[in-house]
Amino acid sequence: MEYNDRQIELKYQRLFNANFPKVKNFAKMLLKSEADAEDVAQDIFCKLWQQPAIWLDNERELDSYLFIMTRNAVLNIFKHQQVEHEYQESIFEKTLLEELTENEDALKNIYYNEMLLVVRLTLEKLPERRRMIFELNRFQGISYKEIADRLGISIRTVEHQVYLVLIELKKVLLFAFFLLPFK
Structure with a gap:
């Protein structure tokens, strides 16, 4: 089915209004952070806006798709936090060792x-x-x-x-x- 721009906007608005709170609450349950959950939900709906083929004629299966997108976004956040943590630990260790060895001359x-x-x-x-x-x-x-x-x-x-x-x-x-x- 062909849609004009106005129809796409209206359909997206309904999708957004019906699902944004669910996506945000699911993300908040996983992240334990209101602000991070808001960011995740916004990112997901920005991606959806850019890919209307996913949601225009596929409303029945969209719930599970949204929750999978949310879960994956949260997992990416956790992976990123782990990488940051490991990097900070390695920097701390390197700095400590440098401090210990650079003072040798002094x-x-x-x-x-x-x-x-x-x-x-x-x-x-x-x-x-x-x-x-x-x-x-x-x-x-x-x-x-x-x-x-x-x-x-x-x-x-x-x-x-x-x-x-x-x-x-x-x-x-x-x-x-x-x-x-x-x-």
């Missing part, structure tokens, strides 16, 4: 040795398995995957254990830094 005196002693003591007080995972990765250069395979644990567990050690080291080193006398 601390070629006794304070440098004291810092190393603090790191060694901190590592000794960690649970044995966590320390072992950290040392395998950071001191022996073994990848997360290889460590996970060796120990029969997930890569995510290895990542988390290394992350926990880096957090502990950062806390201890910051504390030790404030105890050092300034010249």
Whole structure:
């Protein structure tokens, strides 16, 4: 069936009015955020507007299509958040290691040795398995995957254990830094 522009607009308006609240509520249930749910619903209806062939003569099957689109949009948000989180963790780790190593030139005196002693003591007080995972990765250069395979644990567990050690080291080193006398 052929539609003119006005008919398309009216049909879209009915589609929008009937389904926008359902799509938004479904997205909100998954995302737990009103603003994010609103964005998802708007994105979905923008895509629909650009592809009228999907909805013009297909109203009966549109409900499941809308919910699949919503679910996929939410999954994409979750994937993006995971990528951001992993990137932030890697930047944090890289920054910490750079901070630890770049200060080597400035601390070629006794304070440098004291810092190393603090790191060694901190590592000794960690649970044995966590320390072992950290040392395998950071001191022996073994990848997360290889460590996970060796120990029969997930890569995510290895990542988390290394992350926990880096957090502990950062806390201890910051504390030790404030105890050092300034010249």
